[in-house]
Amino acid sequence: MRIVTWNINSVRLRAPLLSHLVDALEPDVLCLQETKSPDEHFPHEAVEALGFGHRLIRGMKGYNGVAVLSRRPLRLREGEPNWCSRDDCRHLGVDVEAEGGAVELHNFYVPAGGDVPDREANPKFAHKLDFIREITDWTAGRGAAKRAVLVGDLNIAPLEHDVWSHRQMLGVVSHTPVEVEAMAGWQRAGEWHDALRHFVPPEEKLYTWWSYRARDWEAANRGRRLDHVWVSQDLAGKLRSHTVLKPARSWAQCSDHVPVLVELDL
DNA sequence: ATGGTGGCTGCGCCA
Numbered sequence: 001m002r003i004v005t006w007n008i009n010s011v012r013l014r015a016p017l018l019s020h021l022v023d024a025l026e027p028d029v030l031c032l033q034e035t036k037s038p039d040e041h042f043p044h045e046a047v048e049a050l051g052f053g054h055r056l057i058r059g060m061k062g063y064n065g066v067a068v069l070s071r072r073p074l075r076l077r078e079g080e081p082n083w084c085s086r087d088d089c090r091h092l093g094v095d096v097e098a099e100g101g102a103v104e105l106h107n108f109y110v111p112a113g114g115d116v117p118d119r120e121a122n123p124k125f126a127h128k129l130d131f132i133r134e135i136t137d138w139t140a141g142r143g144a145a146k147r148a149v150l151v152g153d154l155n156i157a158p159l160e161h162d163v164w165s166h167r168q169m170l171g172v173v174s175h176t177p178v179e180v181e182a183m184a185g186w187q188r189a190g191e192w193h194d195a196l197r198h199f200v201p202p203e204e205k206l207y208t209w210w211s212y213r214a215r216d217w218e219a220a221n222r223g224r225r226l227d228h229v230w231v232s233q234d235l236a237g238k239l240r241s242h243t244v245l246k247p248a249r250s251w252a253q254c255s256d257h258v259p260v261l262v263e264l265d266l
Numbered sequence: 267a268t269g270g271t272g273g274c275t276g277c278g279c280c281a
Contacts, residue, residue: 009272009273009281010272010273010274013273013274034273034281036273036274061274061275062273062274062275062279062280063273063274063279063280063281064280112280112281114280114281124280155281211270211271211281212270212271212272212281213269213270213271213272214270214271215270256271256272256281
């Protein structure tokens with residue numbers, strides 16, 4: 001099963017790019033974040049034409065929004081928490097039909113957290129930490145994930161080599177110790193295995209996002225690994241390959257995030 | 267130290 005995660009930064013604007021993604025990565029399941037579209041305006045026809053006959057979407061006007069597009073049948077996991085009681089369309093939990101039984105799949109868009117890494121001074125940072133706290137508590141209550149995959153734009157680059165300069169990024173939202181520790185607690189609670197670092201050793205730089213604000217993003221290469229794929233321990237041995245589709249950052253009218261693929265041999 | 271770009275939406279918000 002080939003699972004792709006991509007922060008598309010407007011699904012209506014960038015729906016045409018999905019055909020490039022499909023050509024390059026041939027996903028069975030495609031998880032999107034920041035669709036920025038109410039459900040009634042989701043480009044179903046374009047997505048259907050690419051072979052994704054099964055779709056679950058959770059969007060809103062202007063901000064946020066997640067979607068799971070699939071070649072295999074999906075079932076919405078009902079009754080999952082409404083994080084921070086905000087109805088802000090940052091999570092979809094689904095079951096994907098697969099050989100040997102369904103796989104539980106979670107698609108997250110974690111709050112970015114604003115600019116100031118201080119929960120008193122910056123309510124967005126408080127929201128980010130509260131969001132992760134709630135997920136961690138929920139995860140701890142359920143115990144270790146089984147036959148499960150978690151993907152998304154988690155807006156945290158946890159490792160030293162998930163950012164261009166660990167030293168210069170320690171005070172920058174996305175790489176502060178408090179965020180990294182919060183993410184580690186979430187990961188421990190579910191006994192999640194980091195699928196990208198399964199393939200790429202921690203001493204090697206690995207980025208999935210480059211700011212729009214650089215004159216030359218590729219030359220500067222001040223990237224961050226904000227997009228993640230985690231798998232439950234029972235699936236760790238079934239990991240077959242990964243791709244970080246860096247060329248997507250050069251596509252015309254590109255997102256600032258690139259698609260990430262993980263292939264599982266179920 | 268600052269501002270740099272981009273996508274909403276409707277001139278400010280969020281990333």
